[in-house]
Amino acid sequence: EPEVTQTPSHQVTQMGQEVILRCVPISNHLYFYWYRQILGQKVEFLVSFYNNEISEKSEIFDDQFSVERPDGSNFTLKIRSTKLEDSAMYFCASSVWARNTEAFFGQGTRLTVV
Amino acid sequence: AQSVTQLDSQVPVFEEAPVELRCNYSSSVSVYLFWYVQYPNQGLQLLLKYLSGSTLVKGINGFEAEFNKSQTSFHLRKPSVHISDTAEYFCAVKGGSEKLVFGKGTKLTVNP
Numbered sequence: 001e002p003e004v005t006q007t008p009s010h011q012v013t014q015m016g017q018e019v020i021l022r023c024v025p026i027s028n029h030l031y032f033y034w035y036r037q038i039l040g041q042k043v044e045f046l047v048s049f050y051n052n053e054i055s056e057k058s059e060i061f062d063d064q065f066s067v068e069r070p071d072g073s074n075f076t077l078k079i080r081s082t083k084l085e086d087s088a089m090y091f092c093a094s095s096v097w098a099r100n101t102e103a104f105f106g107q108g109t110r111l112t113v114v
Numbered sequence: 115a116q117s118v119t120q121l122d123s124q125v126p127v128f129e130e131a132p133v134e135l136r137c138n139y140s141s142s143v144s145v146y147l148f149w150y151v152q153y154p155n156q157g158l159q160l161l162l163k164y165l166s167g168s169t170l171v172k173g174i175n176g177f178e179a180e181f182n183k184s185q186t187s188f189h190l191r192k193p194s195v196h197i198s199d200t201a202e203y204f205c206a207v208k209g210g211s212e213k214l215v216f217g218k219g220t221k222l223t224v225n226p
Binding site for chain 1: 133146148150153156157158159160163165166204208211212213214216217218219
């Protein structure tokens with residue numbers, strides 16, 4: 001069964017460093033997403049991506065964040081200069097269409113900023 | 115904007131007992147509704163969805179949910195739970211945009 005895969009599963013980084021989280025969405029899906037879950041809090045939407053551009057983003061997704069689809073399979077989230085409060089589980093998701101379909105989630109990357 | 119309220123943060127039940135996990139939402143537009151499950155140290159797995167049609171939807175692992183538009187609810191039910199159903203369950207809504215809005219989650223613990 002097709003699935004969304006994320007690497008790495010766990011990343012520890014020092015405050016101020018750049019990190020790149022990687023995702024391989026399901027191959028025939030057109031919409032890609034990043035969500036995050038800070039420990040003990042809700043899963044929050046960060047950004048959606050369609051046709052090689054951001055289609056929607058939340059207030060959390062500020063200039064420190066960027067997304068890219070560098071080739072036909074990968075979808076990445078870059079955090080330019082990490083802060084302690086960026087520590088969270090980051091989920092990548094993909095869907096065939098935008099609204100009336102379900103999103104399939106990856107296993108997540110646990111980011112710890114020290 | 116949409117919001118989701120999961121009224122119970124933790125629900126303990128005994129094995130083979132029925133369970134209902136409650137979810138209410140608010141939205142000024144029509145919505146699509148989802149339940150996701152997160153087993154320990156795993157990602158989010160889709161349990162079931164309501165997109166249109168019959169208001170009673172069936173999902174994996176014997177779960178079902180009923181969309182009630184007048185009460186803006188989408189409660190999740192299972193008639194007889196197993197130890198393996200121990201997990202965190204998230205209700206989510208998609209309204210006038212592409213993003214999913216999640217509730218805070220309900221931790222279901224099934225005891226022997």
